[in-house]
Amino acid sequence: MSDRPIKVMVVDDQDLVRDGIAMILDGQPDIEVVAQAVDGADAIRQAAAILDLAVVLMDVRMPVMDGIEATRRLAGGPRVLILTTFDLDEYVYDALRAGASGFLLKRSSRDELINAVRVIAAGDALLAPPVTRRLIDRFADTRLDPAVAARIDVLTAREREVLVLVAKGNSNAEVADELHLTEHTVKTHVSRMLAKLGLRDRVQAVILAYDAGLVTAGQR
Numbered sequence: 001m002s003d004r005p006i007k008v009m010v011v012d013d014q015d016l017v018r019d020g021i022a023m024i025l026d027g028q029p030d031i032e033v034v035a036q037a038v039d040g041a042d043a044i045r046q047a048a049a050i051l052d053l054a055v056v057l058m059d060v061r062m063p064v065m066d067g068i069e070a071t072r073r074l075a076g077g078p079r080v081l082i083l084t085t086f087d088l089d090e091y092v093y094d095a096l097r098a099g100a101s102g103f104l105l106k107r108s109s110r111d112e113l114i115n116a117v118r119v120i121a122a123g124d125a126l127l128a129p130p131v132t133r134r135l136i137d138r139f140a141d142t143r144l145d146p147a148v149a150a151r152i153d154v155l156t157a158r159e160r161e162v163l164v165l166v167a168k169g170n171s172n173a174e175v176a177d178e179l180h181l182t183e184h185t186v187k188t189h190v191s192r193m194l195a196k197l198g199l200r201d202r203v204q205a206v207i208l209a210y211d212a213g214l215v216t217a218g219q220r
Contacts (some may be wrong), residue, residue, distance in 0.1 A: 004052075005031055005032040006030060006031045006032065006054045006055060006117060006118070006121040007034045007050065007053050007054050007055075008025055008031055008032065008034065008053075008054065008055045008056070008057065009034065009035040009036070009043060009046065009050070009053060009057070010022050010033060010036050010037070010057045011036075011038075011040065011042070011043040011056060011057060011058045011059055011062070011070070012038075012057075012059040012062070013038050013039055013059065013062045013063060017059075018036050018038075019036075021057060022036055024110050024113055024114065025113070025114065028114055030118070031117055031118075034050055034053065035047075035050060035053075038062075039063055039064040039065055039066075039070075040058075040062055040064065040065030040067055040069055040073075041070070042064070043056060044070055044073050047074060047077060047078060053077070053078040054078055054079065054120075055078060055079050055081060055121050056074060056079070057081050057083055057104070057117070058070060058080050058082055058095075059083045059084075060082060060083070060084055060095060067091075067095060068094050068098050071095050071099055071100050072098040075098070075099040079101045080099065080100040080101060081100070081101060081102055081117070081126060082095045082096075082104070083103070083104055083106055084103050084104075084106065085105070096203050096207065097207060099200075100203070101120050101124075101126065101201055102116070102119075102120060102203060103126070104116045104126065123201070125202045125203040125204075151208070151212070152197075152212050154197070155193060155196060155197070158179075158189060159189055159192060159193040160214075162175055162179070162189045163209055163214065164209065164214050166190065166202055166205055166209070167205065167206045167209030167210065167214060167215045168215055169206075172186045172187055172190065193205065
């Protein structure tokens, strides 16, 4: 692991929320808050000038430019962790489609906040399985996209099984139990599946699986 701290930007139009998050994160030896922004447009401007910005903690509802549009414009750059008040906020799913790597509730604990930044910076997605199920059940677009469905053909039968189970909100341990595999083997399948499909993380895999018609909302 690099000895350099994780560079973080906090984006929220509420001063107290933004300052509080920044204070907590800046107290960690491996995290450095290098910028704070008051809205999405401000975040875009500042991010362009910051070298090696790793994580952006992004509020959803903000004036000037909301967190969804800002997340879309940051695609391919720093990883975005959405900050939301409600775990079923209708905007959260849109943010995930825009390229966010997960979301964190504003009522989360100090330790959960710190862990979330580390998880996202390490390249993982932060979306708990029960939350995945609720979000997908409520907001998934179940219309089959033939172009997306064709992409699945590059997967082996086993990788396809893993994708379906991941899309249903199962953790690696649950997938391992279902398929009678070791958790390490499941992680390998997930990594290969993501690489073949050109996806960054399992959040994008969930969305692709629904767009491809592999699973539908409410399916278990």
